[in-house]
Amino acid sequence: MEHVYFFDGNQKRISWVIQNEKTSVEQYRDHAENYLDIVSIEQSKYIALHVGLFWSIGRFIIKNGDFVKIMLDSKSMYEHLSNNTANSDSFIKTRTKFIKQLIDQRKLVIKYELIKPEQNIAISALSL
Numbered sequence: 001m002e003h004v005y006f007f008d009g010n011q012k013r014i015s016w017v018i019q020n021e022k023t024s025v026e027q028y029r030d031h032a033e034n035y036l037d038i039v040s041i042e043q044s045k046y047i048a049l050h051v052g053l054f055w056s057i058g059r060f061i062i063k064n065g066d067f068v069k070i071m072l073d074s075k076s077m078y079e080h081l082s083n084n085t086a087n088s089d090s091f092i093k094t095r096t097k098f099i100k101q102l103i104d105q106r107k108l109v110i111k112y113e114l115i116k117p118e119q120n121i122a123i124s125a126l127s128l
Contacts, residue, residue, distance in 0.1 A: 003020045005070045007122050015126050027052065067108075070113070
C-alpha cells in the first residue's frame, strides 16, 4: 500500500498525519518530560518522524514492504535523509539510526519529498 506521511514538531509537542487510499489518521503527542522545552525544533521533527513511523507500524497502518512518501518541510532534513549528508548533532544521528533501522527491518520503500512549511498538514495538531 502507498502512504503519504506528514509530521511536525516543536519544543512541546509532535504530530503526524498518515494518508492512504483508505484512511487519513492524525495523531499528536506531548513531548516526554526529558525532551519538553529542551529539544530544538529540528530535533523535535526527527522525534516526530521516528515516533510516528513506529506508532503506525504498531497500529498496522504501515505494513512490511509498503511505500511511504515522507513529506519534509525542512531542507536540512531533506538533504540529510535523502542524500545521506552528515549531521553533527548527536541527537539527530541517533534518531536517524532508529528511523533507518525501522525502514530496513520493515523493508519499507521510502521516497522523501521537500515541501513548503505551509503545505505541511501536520502543523495544525501542534496547536491543539
